[in-house]
Amino acid sequence: MGKLALAAKITHVPSMYLSEMPGQHEGCRQAAIDGHREIGRRCSELGVDTIVVFDTHWLVNSGYHVNCAAEFEGIYTSNELPHFIKNMPYAYSGNPELGHLLAEAATEAGVRTLAHDSTTLALEYGTLVPMRYMNQDKQFKVVSVSALCTVHNLEDSHRLGAAMRKAVEEHYDGTVAFFASGSLSHRFAQNGVANEFLHKVWSPFLKTMDDAVVDMWCRGDWKTFCAMLPEYAEKCHGEGFMHDTAMLLGALGGADYTGKAEVITPYFGSSGTGQINVILPV
Secondary structure, eight states: OEEEEEEEEOOOTHHHHTTTTTTTTTTTTHHHHHHHHHHHHHHHHHTEEEEEEEEEEEESSSEEEEESEEEEEEEOSSEEEEEEEEEEEEEEEEHHHHHHHHHHHHHHHOOOEESSSSSOOOOOOHHHHHHHHHOOOOOOOOEEEEEEEOOOOOOHHHHHHHHHHHHHHOOOOEEEEEEEOOOOSSOOOOOOGGGGGGGBBBHHHHHHHHHHHHHHHHHHOOOHHHHHHHHHHEEETOGGGGGOOOOOOOHHGGOOOOOEEEEEEEEETTBBBBEEEEEEEE
């Protein structure tokens, strides 16, 4: 019935919002912003009605969760980096029907997942930053999935992603995009030297590992990447323990996936972390 039309691994660095502001950092993340706008344009071209974001800023300590309220509206300030994102307004429509379908399918696949539609849960900035640039005209509905999973297995996140794609294709009457919103390596710059690392990765080791991973993705060597993902997530400080990436790969076929990544925004360093926007062919 339904269709997964587009899949992507995307950045959500808060310096994108800072990049809009007059001052010394104005324009510093224009390439990432332009990449988001291009991904949004492609979603529109493909007839996407809802974007599902695997959000590595939504921390959960038990189960998996889907935020599928009918409407999202507020003014957001980051508790982590209030000097980067402050008083950012947002307003998007949600998709309760799809959210419940996704949660039910994951639970049936053995991964307990709860959908929340009657809720005061706000969206996190792993969803809000991309939507600011991809969804400026609010043409897409938004569903957010918890992906900062503190006591969870990557294998379960992989199964969740596979189940959610199946739910879209078998039970949803519409067209959907799945985004893994999170970094590659995610070792923030040490306090006191953050300004020196605004455009850098924390260490040569992390940069080398990230470069190798991007090369695997572009060559379609997902067997190697999937085999190393647990160790890469641990040793390279993967954001959200890289549950977002496991979810996305679950939806695409995991180690059997053969698609070659299309780089939309080339890899860049941000406050010590490694970032990219890439589309993974469905």
